[in-house]
Amino acid sequence: MSALEQASLVESAPGMNRRRLLVMAGRIGLAALLVLAWQVAADTAGDLYFPQPLAVARRIAEDTASGALPWNTYVTLRLSVIGFLLGCAAGILVPFLLRLSPRLTGAVEPYIMASVGVPKYALIPLFILWFGIDDAPKLWLIGLLVFYVVFIAVFAGIRNVDARLVTMARVLGASESVISRRVIWKSLTPFFFAALKIALPRAVSAAIIGEFLVGNAGLGFVIENSRQQVDSTGVFTGILVATALVLAINAVLERADRRVNAWRPVDRHMEI
Amino acid sequence: MAAGAILEIRGLAKRFRARAPGAESPWIIRDLSFSVREGELLTIVGPSGAGKTTLLNMIAQTDTASGGEVRFRAQVAPLGDAKALRPGLSRQIGYITQDDNLLPWRTCLGNVLFPLEVQGRLDGQTRARAQSLVEAVGLAGFENHYPHELSGGMRKRTSLIRTLVYDPPVILMDEPFGAVDAQTRALLQADLLRLWGEGRKTIVFVTHDIAEAIALGDRTLVLSRAPASVKSEHLISIPRPRDIGGILTRPEFVTLYQAIRAEVA
Ligand SMILES: Nc1ncnc2c1ncn2[C@@H]1O[C@H](COP(=O)(O)OP(=O)(O)OP(=O)(O)O)[C@@H](O)[C@H]1O
Ligand SMILES: [Mg+2]
Numbered sequence: 001m002s003a004l005e006q007a008s009l010v011e012s013a014p015g016m017n018r019r020r021l022l023v024m025a026g027r028i029g030l031a032a033l034l035v036l037a038w039q040v041a042a043d044t045a046g047d048l049y050f051p052q053p054l055a056v057a058r059r060i061a062e063d064t065a066s067g068a069l070p071w072n073t074y075v076t077l078r079l080s081v082i083g084f085l086l087g088c089a090a091g092i093l094v095p096f097l098l099r100l101s102p103r104l105t106g107a108v109e110p111y112i113m114a115s116v117g118v119p120k121y122a123l124i125p126l127f128i129l130w131f132g133i134d135d136a137p138k139l140w141l142i143g144l145l146v147f148y149v150v151f152i153a154v155f156a157g158i159r160n161v162d163a164r165l166v167t168m169a170r171v172l173g174a175s176e177s178v179i180s181r182r183v184i185w186k187s188l189t190p191f192f193f194a195a196l197k198i199a200l201p202r203a204v205s206a207a208i209i210g211e212f213l214v215g216n217a218g219l220g221f222v223i224e225n226s227r228q229q230v231d232s233t234g235v236f237t238g239i240l241v242a243t244a245l246v247l248a249i250n251a252v253l254e255r256a257d258r259r260v261n262a263w264r265p266v267d268r269h270m271e272i
Numbered sequence: 273m274a275a276g277a278i279l280e281i282r283g284l285a286k287r288f289r290a291r292a293p294g295a296e297s298p299w300i301i302r303d304l305s306f307s308v309r310e311g312e313l314l315t316i317v318g319p320s321g322a323g324k325t326t327l328l329n330m331i332a333q334t335d336t337a338s339g340g341e342v343r344f345r346a347q348v349a350p351l352g353d354a355k356a357l358r359p360g361l362s363r364q365i366g367y368i369t370q371d372d373n374l375l376p377w378r379t380c381l382g383n384v385l386f387p388l389e390v391q392g393r394l395d396g397q398t399r400a401r402a403q404s405l406v407e408a409v410g411l412a413g414f415e416n417h418y419p420h421e422l423s424g425g426m427r428k429r430t431s432l433i434r435t436l437v438y439d440p441p442v443i444l445m446d447e448p449f450g451a452v453d454a455q456t457r458a459l460l461q462a463d464l465l466r467l468w469g470e471g472r473k474t475i476v477f478v479t480h481d482i483a484e485a486i487a488l489g490d491r492t493l494v495l496s497r498a499p500a501s502v503k504s505e506h507l508i509s510i511p512r513p514r515d516i517g518g519i520l521t522r523p524e525f526v527t528l529y530q531a532i533r534a535e536v537a
């Protein structure tokens with residue numbers, strides 16, 4: 001084996017760093033390009049359609065200073081988190097309860113699968129009719145969206161558990177509840193995290209859409225209210241902050257995923 | 273029930289469910305009977321596919337039987353009904369399966385402690401015992417490795433001590449040293465004999481290595497090809513403590529080896 005081949009096999013630390021630097025530079029370059037495109041669009045289309053990037057930046061700064069933006073962000077975040085927690089709890093609990101009875105599962109499964117097809121946003125008018133105009137209809141919407149994503153992942157995860165591990169745990173004296181928590185739950189956490197990566201951004205989107213329609217606070221309200229006043233700067237501000245919120249949530253999730261699923265052998269090709 | 277028997281297998285039979293409706297599935301095990309004395313190290317040899325794993329699954333109650341019975345301390349196991357099975361018989365029958373079945377998200381030590389945790393018996397004393405077993409089988413320094421970071425033989429050893437650590441009165445072993453090289457194998461066999469000599473567990477040890485069966489056992493059963501039943505029984509009168517390396521050239525060993533070999537072939 002030549003020295004060159006050896007060098008490429010054992011990736012050296014400086015090599016890793018250079019790769020990382022290149023990726024970083026690429027990201028910053030892309031961001032600059034995006035802002036540039038935005039500026040060009042603003043200059044050609046005009047303020048009505050595309051506000052100036054600087055104007056949006058100024059608005060974010062002003063509304064942050066006045067406390068309005070943090071408050072609205074908090075309202076949306078709170079709603080998303082509560083709705084998410086409710087949907088997530090149900091999405092975990094129902095498959096584990098179904099596990100206790102294969103016959104019940106057989107009876108219920110087609111109905112649950114069919115109800116996946118119902119467009120959840122189409123239910124908003126119904127939720128408003130049933131649950132009024134407070135947080136309740138919004139929480140139902142968010143909860144339901146999150147429920148399906150989590151339910152399907154956990155359900156599939158339970159089905160895919162290695163039956164030999166469950167048998168082994170029984171032989172070792174584990175009770176059914178210990179098996180649920182320590183074997184089945186553990187082996188499906190990678191599935192669960194994959195579901196969270198879809199469900200959490202969806203929860204925020206659902207909260208915003210709910211706020212378009214009901215209530216007088218939150219990022220959704222900011223966006224919709226600005227639109228009504230033909231304030232494109234306000235619309236953009238809302239969208240940008242909402243995006244930042246989702247990104248922040250994703251980053252937290254990513255960290256948690258890495259910590260919880262650290263035991264898994266990772267595919268080095270996908271690592272940066 | 274035979275005097276001093278802790279396990280008694282009588283007329284045991286097994287056929288799996290037919291693959292297609294109406295089709296006849298073959299008998300894997302038929303009319304298989306033997307008993308195991310308290311404190312005995314019984315070895316069972318048989319060709320690959322004979323039904324050795326299937327037999328142990330039924331004794332451990334992880335699978336149903338199609339006929340016959342298994343008695344543990346005169347208690348008859350409900351082997352007909354999948355729902356009534358009691359895998360491991362309330363921790364009285366330990367089972368070291370052919371696959372290591374380690375929990376991939378737990379480290380080596382975490383796997384060894386798992387039975388103690390779920391049985392609510394993890395304390396300073398049992399933890400120390402786990403640690404000393406880890407050292408006894410040469411896993412010291414690998415406690416914090418996940419299963420995928422261990423070699424095949426290390427995983428086998430981990431699964432072995434995971435059962436030894438909670439000290440069940442009967443232990444079933446399904447080719448526990450199948451995946452290791454000859455030297456490590458000899459070391460592990462010596463370890464097993466030593467640990468068995470200290471605790472005098474009842475062990476049912478399945479293997480297709482005839483030399484291993486003779487070197488370890490008080491008695492060796494030879495299984496016939498499917499449908500499996502006991503073809504013959506050999507008392508191993510080689511005195512203990514045995515020297516795993518030196519035993520291979522003893523005249524009793526050679527005679528037994530040739531006799532069993534003729535039957536398995
Ligand atoms: N779940 C199953 N369904 C149908 N047939 C099975 C099943 N499990 C095992 N068998 C069949 O039973 C027979 C005995 O299998 P078993 O695993 O008990 O053999 P073994 O003696 O342990 O072999 P080895 O030494 O290779 O481990 C084989 O013919 C196998 O195909
Ligand atoms: Mg086998």
